[in-house]
Amino acid sequence: MDDILSILISKYNYWGYIILMMVGLYAMIIKKNLVKKIIGMSIMQTAIIFFYVSIGVKKNATIPIITHGHNGAADIVRASDYINPLPHVLMLTAIVVAVATLGVALALAIKIYRHYDTLEEDEIHDFLKNQAE
């Protein structure tokens, strides 16, 4: 029991992102409303952004800006004093990608709404079935 608790507590960032990701996947698989599915997709992408950002963290470290400038060679720069900025930079790109995906998905949702007058998957399938008959 103590082992599980210690895993739960020491790796809480992973648990956080996994739970968020499962929430997103659940919404994409179970929900019948297309906009809810799109929201689920966004939640899943955000979960991965959380994961990346959380792996850059270091204890007792600060933002990666060297305050004494280029020529202040007197101070030694220790990597452990600064958090890892690379995952954050990567996630800036991933956020842009996520926004673009959301935009394309919502645009298609509008097109679907204009065509079927609904965003519920059940009703769209009924519509298609009636059309086929």
Next chain:
Amino acid sequence: MSDHFPALIIVVPLLSAFFIAAAGWIRRTLCFPIALFAMTVSLYSAIALLCEVVTEGRVIYHLGGWSPPWGIAYDIDYLNGIVLVVVAAVAFINLFATRSSVALEFPRKLGPFYALYVLFVTGLLGIVVTGDAFNLYVLLEIAALTGYALLGMGEGRAPLASLNYIFMGTIGASFYLLGIGYLYLATGSLNMADIATLLPEIYHSKVVLLAFIICMTGLFIKMALFPLHFWLPDAYAYSPSASISLIAPLTTKVMVYVMIRIALTVFTPRFSFASPTVSASFVWLAAIAIVMASIMALSQKSVKKMLAYIIIAEVGYMVGGLWLGNRNGITGAILHIINDAAMTLCVFLAAGNILFKLKQDSFDHLQGLFRKMPFSMAALVIGALSIIGVPPTCGFFSKWYLLLGGIDAGQYGFVAALIFSSLVNVVLFFRIFEIGFFESAQEHHPTGRAPIEEAPLEMLVPLMVVAALLIVLGFYTGDIVNNLIRFALPAGIA
């Protein structure tokens, strides 16, 4: 200038996309020439790069002058040199072939269409050329997002099918991103060559195994390996024919390339093929994919939907070929990337011509088509023979290598699946030919013979070129394998 081909191949189409979008507002007639210019530069750069790889060996380009592993490196060797030429050539030929149908389907949207077309090709070329795992993700999403838009531009059910593709595609890409995250966590690097040198020390680590599994799952979704294929048939069947003859030959093939790259370069064969049980289960998965997709293709009643299921079967060929893990199998998989791109282009262009004239492609409307459209149907026959695997068309040779690989590895289930799928393909295509050849059209003409109503010449000529290419590729298979693919295989493969 020749030093900068790896950058030009991406930058020229990327910038052209902006100009095309602008030209769409000002003068719509300018869109096509700009797209043509971009594709020509890409094709020329791709061929020049492949020649450079052949004469001087691996080309590594430091983007922005930053040396790897800190900067993004574009890394071209035999494997992606070949795939680059395939992607650029398919995009180039397809641009000519679909000009009339684009003008017919999107008369008011020429600007957006060609901008998306060029951006899509940029994304795919970037995926192939890059040597950076995260850069690959970004370009993957560029290709995917433009692909969704191109497929969703159609009427009727296209937007719904495209939205489902977005959901599946995003899950796939997110899984890939997550896998790269774990690799970064384990190695601290994103450069593929750098990861490959850092990984062997920690091959026993569970994190590395997890990264491998998550990456592969994401890529399997992206390439539509059965049973993760649900998005593909609808998205491909309801899409405009001008976009589908670009997307169908390229998307799945480039994803197979990424799988080969991750399995052989980022992870070495020592890791990927370490456990025979794992390799064997992937091969079985591929065999099941081939058989199931072939059976589902049988139950389809329209040309494009049937072709979509054939693509899913072909993905099974390539995945199986890689995981056989021997020289013949992997040669077959890489050769099949080239051949399958060519033959998928051929059959989809032929289907596009039929749709252009008939406005629909269900089997009930194909009567008398050989008399009505003799040239398009002749090209369809050559494409079909190639997919079935009849010599001397190129499809025979890649299938031959895959069969040899299957026998070498003792994977008789995979061999049986390949033969089964060939037989099903015979049934699939000869059903169409029977309708088109022996059943005459219902309406009777006063002269007694239906007149020839072919697609316009600018659609026919590229189709004929591709059909001829299938046979030429078949004749030059030996040269392709001995001079190019032999060097694309990593050391240490029996």
